[in-house]
Amino acid sequence: MDTVDAVIVGAGHNGLVAANLLADAGWSVRVLEATGEPGGAVRSGEVTAPGYLSDLFSAFYPLGYASPVLRDLALDRHGLSWTHAPTVLTHLLPDGRAATVSRDLERTMASMETFAAGDGERWKQAYGEWSDIADRMLPVILRPFPPVADGLGLARRLGVGGSLRLARRLVLSARELGSELFQGEGARVALAGCALHTDLSPEEAGGGVYGWLLTMLGQQVGWPVPVGGAGQLTAALVRRLRARGGEIVYRAPVSRVLVARGRAMGVRTADGRDWRARRAVIADVPAPALFLDLVGERWLPPRLVEDLAHFRWDGATVKVDWALNRPIPWTTAETSGSGTVHLGADLNGLTRYAGKLATGEVPDDPFLLLGQMTTTDPSRSPAGTESAWAYTHLPHRPVWPAEVIAAHVERIEAVIEKQAPGFRAAIVGRNVFGPGDLERENPSLVGGALGGGTSAAFQQLFLRPVPGLGRADTPVDRLYLGSSSAHPGGGVHGAPGANAARAALARDRLPFYRAGIEGLQRAVYAS
Template identity: 75%
Template sequence: MGFAANGAGYDPPVERADAIVIGAGHNGLVAANLLADAGWDVQVLEATPHPGGAVRSGYVTAPGYLSDLFSSFYPLGFASPVLHGLELGAHGLEWTHAPDVLTHLLPDGRAATVNRDLATSMASMEQFAAGDGERWKQAYDDWCDVSADMLKVLFTPFPPVRSGLGLARRLRVGGSLRLARRLVLSVRELGTELFRGEGAQLALAGCALHTDLSPEEAGGGVYGWLLAMLGQQYGWPVPVGGAQRITSALVDRLLERGGRIDYETPVSRVLVGGGKAMGVRSADGRNWRACRAVIADVPAPALYLDLVGERWLPPRLVEDLAFFRWDGATVKVDWALDGKVPWKNPAAAGAGTVHLGADLDGLTRFSAHLATDSMPPHPFLLLGQMTTADASHSPEGTESVWAYTHLPHRARWEAEEIEAHVARMEAVLEEHAPGFGRMVAGRNVFSPAELEAENPSLVGGALGGGTAAAFQQLFLRPIPGLGRADTPVDRLFLASASAHPGGGVHGAPGANAARAALTRHRFLTGRAYRAVIDAAHAVVYP
């Protein structure tokens, strides 16, 4: 019996699996592994020649210099119960740390450093204001009181009932209200409430600007607090041998369990019959039958508008997708240096990650340029010293280093604009590390368009699968009413960073999608589960 794609009949597909996973990014691979663990026959279809999405490494600057091409440094991945549960160490994944977690360099040359040793971090923050060392410890103690439950809330489907209740029992009413207030503060407000000096305030604010939020935006404080405190608790580690080791471990684990991956096989359509996802059609015209589920590790607009189509969607959902907000664009530069970065302030030499180019007001000015669609004349840089973190990235005594900065999200960039901005980035580096340019043995630039060409999910150079702003989080992600992996199409599940809890290499969207698919398939409870999902969607999309 055939089924319809946009109303057209066709012969039954030749290829079959219990689950078809669209995309071999890390979330797709996590979902595929969990379904394979449950005994499902899993087929992954990847549009590009490589697995991993934004979790890849390569030699792009000079011979012998390994670069993490997109993402790097993984506090969320290291802390993630999802990745931990997959036991990727048995498949070659090994973590390592730089001597220092991160350093924020101020324009005046001072440095605020976070180290996994709490006393070292406290001493750094104390230099900026008397008592800030103890205040840093108090902020960390506050984090430790809630971290286990907070991470469960972050990495489980919305609403996180069990972990949320555990957090409420621990904090009681007063503590819960204080935490709720902290979660909606901007990072400027949170930093100035917790600390007196610039150092600790900037440690939080620089972390918050790993997202697309400005220092003044509501909800930015929680990102700064989360990343800074994860750094204090776990560090910001990297895989020995590069980011690719995460992907390789996920691929090897899946193949060992009988899963299959076809590369250079882009999906052009999700095939729907009777309101159910029945499979997919690849761009080469082949049909792939999904007997139990289709899992999509692609951005939400691409899934709903391009692969499913409006026919199978509630009209209000299509209307709401017009207001889906991408996060900002990115330009990333990798350099091969024939020596170590010549920092003016040696405090930056041991940091895996360095934030530089702005104090707190400078971060606000930088964000204002992005908000008004203009190029920041003095960009804020997030920089990674890869050889400092993992000696295998380049020859002894050298450094494989990268930096990226945010840009406004635009449909098109001219090559001259990107090159001019790279020059601004290198000027910032020269301010803090005179002679940097003379040490460059090789360079690679990824413009927003080139990032998307390498990984189609990085639309316009956006790294997070959609903005981190509060209006597009929790039950509002990717749009109001779709806070879970379930979609209005039965047996179709969203597993990308566009789904709750969003960007970062932690695997939660993939795990949530796999769990939802497994629950939907259960003989006794699956129909009741879908009835509840349909009823919830009917309320939002009547």
């Protein structure tokens, strides 16, 4: 087998981003994918009924659309185009009231104003504050830790006082942040519902920043989807890579990273073949799988192995896709035009739901994230119909009995039926992915966890995936972690893959880079 400059383990979107960046630098690149198709959690297919296209895992991509990583790849030149629903998001409260975020600022303000006088202006002010720093904030979030250049630029723009206030905002819970910014429940619950796209409760420190980020991005750029399905984002990455000479090998599950004298030399696949790499191995797989299964304890500092015992996954997921013979018959008209709908809980209900998950219980009243895909992209199903999905979380467990999942699907559909009588009668096809199904379809979704590890503050920045450097570098020379288990974590934005590629290029280009990294790692893992 011929040797290439870099071997990428996994053809998820992060692996493909890394491969593209290395190919741009003139490296020869080979991607090894365990399954029969690329994309990882960025894929689509007909799983409910003929003619109905579903996004199998992830769907709406505000971070992907805004990400400087994906933007710089110019994927529009490789067939990717985006489309938007008429409105971005509606949080539908149990009493039928709706808080809606639209790309039209005046429409969003009017919706929030119905909950509390002055909340329309308060929303405008919050969005203005975001707009002033968005061009700096996204690179700070997505670049390797610490983001020195972008961080200093943001600090200069804000000044000392503004920087301290931003730092305080970043550690607030979703409930606390919402209560500081707004008076009414509409804006508060919209923010908290977005925070629950992670595995955090409205009460957890650091959760507010996720709600703030997603709501403000929704206001700024919307929550768009690729025309023709999530798989079109993957297809554009694949086309771009192949145009630069990159290779993808399918059904090639990696069983071992080959290490000699502390350096990654390539990988071995399950069929016994060795695939050599001159310059780098980048792994788009979960951190425990890379370090414990593919590398092995022999090549790792004992303290790192100990820390991995405390690695925490995010919650399990149940996702249901439906083929509907008509649009969802919402009783609240405002909901009909939204690409994404949150429903099943008010603010206190979100806390109760998250509390059930925290104590290992199955919520009786699940909070749902629901996507109306044909509303967003008419190509997803025949005219006059709807391709829709919803997901909710469960506690993370090794196995979920089929009857428990089936009962939870009943609860999910009951939540929708209550707000849209006739929903069940419109179903002409259904597909259920429980936690085990998600992992079977994509081995990186361990136990149905979508985020590559918890979003809690204790596993972010330089603490992700374990206390360390917050960078893609590993204790094995020329081996890099490029999955959502690495900083900055989950979401379809390509940052972990890009950060891994940049680390590999720096290691190859700068003679003293590795010595510096090794010195820092000794300080971290030796004590």
